[in-house]
Amino acid sequence: MSHDSYVHRVRPGAPGAPILFVFHGTGGDENQFLDFGSRLLPGATVVSPRGDVSEHGAARFFRRTAEGVYDLDDLSRATERMSAFVSANREKYESSTVLGLGFSNGANILANIMIEKPGLFEAGALMHPLIPFKPAERTAEARAHVLITAGERDPICPVPLTNDLADYFRRQQDQVTLEWHAGGHDIRPNEIEAIKSFMAPYGA
Numbered sequence: 328m329s330h331d332s333y334v335h336r337v338r339p340g341a342p343g344a345p346i347l348f349v350f351h352g353t354g355g356d357e358n359q360f361l362d363f364g365s366r367l368l369p370g371a372t373v374v375s376p377r378g379d380v381s382e383h384g385a386a387r388f389f390r391r392t393a394e395g396v397y398d399l400d401d402l403s404r405a406t407e408r409m410s411a412f413v414s415a416n417r418e419k420y421e422s423s424t425v426l427g428l429g430f431s432n433g434a435n436i437l438a439n440i441m442i443e444k445p446g447l448f449e450a451g452a453l454m455h456p457l458i459p460f461k462p463a464e465r466t467a468e469a470r471a472h473v474l475i476t477a478g479e480r481d482p483i484c485p486v487p488l489t490n491d492l493a494d495y496f497r498r499q500q501d502q503v504t505l506e507w508h509a510g511g512h513d514i515r516p517n518e519i520e521a522i523k524s525f526m527a528p529y530g531a
Contacts, residue, residue: 330415332408333376336361339420340372345529346422348413349375350433354385364428367523368530372420376412378432380405388436394483395459402439409436410444426529427451428522430514431483438492445469445499450529452476452522455512457484458492465499474525476506476518483512 336357340346347368349360357375364373378388380401389405390398417425427448429437434456441451442462446469453475473496477489489505496503506521 330412330419332412332415333379335374335376337375337416338365338373340368341370343421343423344370344372345424345426346372346374346417346420347426347428347526348416348437349373350388350427350429350437351375351378351386352431352433353382353387355430355433356386360428360430367428367526368426370530371426372416372422374416376409379408387432389432395457397459399460405436406439406443410440410447413440413447424449424529426526428454428526429456430454431512441471441473442495445471450474450525452525453492454514454518454522455481455484456492457488458495459488462495470499470501471496472502472525474504474506474521476508476521478510478512478515479507480510481512
């Protein structure tokens, strides 16, 4: 798979620096988190792909049949395609470490890659993810750092499913941090601070 198989924007970093992939939410695009990613890790290469699925004109990374009901075949397709895109860009920019950040639908594609392709991402920040199925337990021994941020009153990502996802990653012996706020499906200041702290070690 080519490094330009998705429409995307990139800000190259220093040779050998980490590479950070940022994934937008439904209706976003490759501009949504590019600047944020660059501010998080100024020396890193930042790659921001646009989802290749349109839902009534809104870009997404995989199809769904209803709110919270995923087309699992298309999720599998998207996971394979995006994993290949990530690997190709890691090689292109000779990056030392692969990091990810995603919101909502972007968090979901990132989470599923971390489930299905352990070892590809060293760390992932998942903002308001929803994995409404039970993932298979990991067989590979790869470990990752995972940050999950969520709203206690999120109508899209119920608290029990958020906790289930955190528990899944803990069972895989990943290092998991869970950051809550009292709101819904929106990004709050404490989430931003949690992400800054989570990513800080990779900017040294």
